Amino acid sequence: xxxxxxxxxxxxxxxxxxxxxxxxxxxxxxxxxxxxxxxxxxxxxxxxxxxxxxxxxxxxxxxxxxxxxxxxxxxxxxxxxxxxxxxxxxxxxxxxxxxxxxxxxxxxxxxxxxxxxxxxxxxxxxxxxxxxxxxxxxxxxxxx
Numbered sequence: 001x002x003x004x005x006x007x008x009x010x011x012x013x014x015x016x017x018x019x020x021x022x023x024x025x026x027x028x029x030x031x032x033x034x035x036x037x038x039x040x041x042x043x044x045x046x047x048x049x050x051x052x053x054x055x056x057x058x059x060x061x062x063x064x065x066x067x068x069x070x071x072x073x074x075x076x077x078x079x080x081x082x083x084x085x086x087x088x089x090x091x092x093x094x095x096x097x098x099x100x101x102x103x104x105x106x107x108x109x110x111x112x113x114x115x116x117x118x119x120x121x122x123x124x125x126x127x128x129x130x131x132x133x134x135x136x137x138x139x140x141x142x143x144x
Contacts, residue, residue, distance in 0.1 A: 040132075042119045045083060046141055049107040049114060061129045062087035062097065064104050066116060085118060086129025095136055103138040113141045 051065035068081045087097050087104075107114040117137040128134070 040120045040122050042117075042136075044115050044117045046113055046115050047083070048111060049104055050082075052101070052104045052108050056130075059089075061089055062101055063130055064135075066114075083133075084131050085116065085133040085135055086131045088134035089128050100135055100138055104135075107138065107140070115139050115141050 045066065045068055047066040047068040049064060050067050051063075053063050054060050055063055063084065063086055066083050066085070068083055070081060087100050088095065089097065103114075115138070116135055117139075118133050118135050120133050122132065
């Protein structure tokens with residue numbers, strides 16, 4: 001009697017299905033962990049904060065929204081694109097979540113442009129934030 005065969009030499013469906021389920025589960029969890037930690041991109045965006053909230057049904061995450069200005073070739077601003085981002089609840093890069101939340105609230109109340117530095121992951125856990133964009137820093141821009 002081997003690992004997968006029964007006493008008659010036939011393949012045991014129960015053992016094969018348990019091994020297959022364990023393998024699929026391990027690969028799925030391992031893949032999710034890799035995608036959650038893999039930083040796809042990083043950068044910064046400038047705009048006016050128009051929403052700051054703490055929301056969630058099971059776990060609360062800090063979510064915000066910024067209006068990014070569109071610039072035409074003549075240098076005039078037209079319209080706005082909206083960009084949603086999150087504060088990383090796990091603070092994997094040493095950022096201070098409360099300090100970032102305070103800066104975002106100040107920017108919202110003052111209605112001034114800020115520069116938001118962020119990283120993007122391919123897939124994040126839902127308790128980390130509801131978007132794949134996690135803020136690393138917020139700083140006011142210089143007025144022209």
